[in-house]
Amino acid sequence: MTRRVLVTGVSSGIGLEQARLFLKKGDQVYGVDKAEKPELTGDFHFLQLDLAGDVQPLFNWLLDVDIICNTAGILDDYKPLLGQSDCDLQEIFAVNFFAVAKICRQYLPKMLERKAGIIINMCSIASVLAGGGGSAYTASKHALAGFTKQLALDYADQGIQVFGIAPGAVQTAMTQADFEDGGLADWVAQETPIKRWVQPQEIAEMTLFLASSKMQSMQGQIIQMDGGWGLK
Numbered sequence: 001m002t003r004r005v006l007v008t009g010v011s012s013g014i015g016l017e018q019a020r021l022f023l024k025k026g027d028q029v030y031g032v033d034k035a036e037k038p039e040l041t042g043d044f045h046f047l048q049l050d051l052a053g054d055v056q057p058l059f060n061w062l063l064d065v066d067i068i069c070n071t072a073g074i075l076d077d078y079k080p081l082l083g084q085s086d087c088d089l090q091e092i093f094a095v096n097f098f099a100v101a102k103i104c105r106q107y108l109p110k111m112l113e114r115k116a117g118i119i120i121n122m123c124s125i126a127s128v129l130a131g132g133g134g135s136a137y138t139a140s141k142h143a144l145a146g147f148t149k150q151l152a153l154d155y156a157d158q159g160i161q162v163f164g165i166a167p168g169a170v171q172t173a174m175t176q177a178d179f180e181d182g183g184l185a186d187w188v189a190q191e192t193p194i195k196r197w198v199q200p201q202e203i204a205e206m207t208l209f210l211a212s213s214k215m216q217s218m219q220g221q222i223i224q225m226d227g228g229w230g231l232k
Contacts, residue, residue, distance in 0.1 A: 002043075003027045005211075006065045008051060008103070009072030011035035014122065014170065017204035018069050019044065025208070030062050033072070051099040052091050058103070064110050067211050070100040071122045079134040089136045096140035101147060108160070115159030118211050121148045123164035125226045132168070145222050152220030161219060163210045168226025171197040193228030 005022045009015035010031030016038055019029045023042030031038070034050040047061050051072050074095045076088060100121055111117025126132030127145035145164055152162035169188045189196050203225060210218075224230050 003066045004030065004064065005067040005069065006030045006032070006062060006103070006107075007069045007071055008032045008099070009122075010046070011038045014167070014200040014203045015069070015071040017200040018071060018207050021204045021208050022211075030065065032058060052094040055099055055102050059106050065107050066111075066116070067118045067120070068103060068107060069120050069122070069207060070103060072099065073122055073124075076134040076137040079136070081135040084134065084136055092136040093140050093143075096137070097143045097147070100144060104151060108155070111160055112155070112158050117160045118213070119151065119160070119162045120207055120210055121162070121164045123148065123166040123222050125166055125168040125224065125229055127164065127166050127222060128224070129230060148222065149220045156219045161210075161213075161216070163218070163220070164222040165203060165206055165210075166222050166224045166226065167198055167203050168192065168224075168229040169197050170200055170203065191229070192226075193231060196227065198225055198227055
């Protein structure tokens with residue numbers, strides 16, 4: 001049976017690798033991003049949309065889905081609270097939390113009718129620790145982790161599986177500035193126990209495993225893939 005998979009943030013980084021692996025498995029992938037359509041081979045459909053705004057166009061475009069990968073997210077440049085405006089706070093939460101909640105609320109009813117559905121939210125090391133981002137980012141990712149656990153608890157007995165993946169430092173377009181001269185890339189690698197950045201393909205492989213329906217007893221876990229950063 002061909003599965004319908006929604007991947008937000010599909011144009012680069014983790015979302016791109018997730019889409020690539022699902023397509024390789026023969027799934028039907030619906031990708032959303034504010035950037036341009038990525039080059040992907042397979043049964044791929046794309047909607048250009050900024051999730052910080054109105055998400056209704058997504059719901060008009062895609063009526064039903066079997067697997068949701070809420071991967072899109074934005075950073076806040078590690079700004080403390082006094083360095084952030086109301087607009088900064090609103091934009092971070094709009095993408096990192098509220099868009100996820102709206103997407104889940106839209107597609108959950110039909111999942112419940114089938115008594116089957118998998119939701120994978122892209123949390124962060126900042127979902128469990130401070131220092132993985134600034135005030136708004138850390139707060140939004142903590143909120144996402146709590147939402148993930150509660151969603152799992154509320155619907156575990158109705159065939160819905162919900163997970164969170166909490167990466168540490170992942171080498172993507174979103175963190176590209178860290179690899180420029182004077183950036184944090186070398187320092188981050190040295191401070192990470194495995195002595196390197198996590199690669200987006202590694203996160204995508206975990207996504208595919210969680211979406212396999214092989215681990216029905218797993219529910220609501222926030223799986224840290226941080227190279228050991230959280231052990232310190």
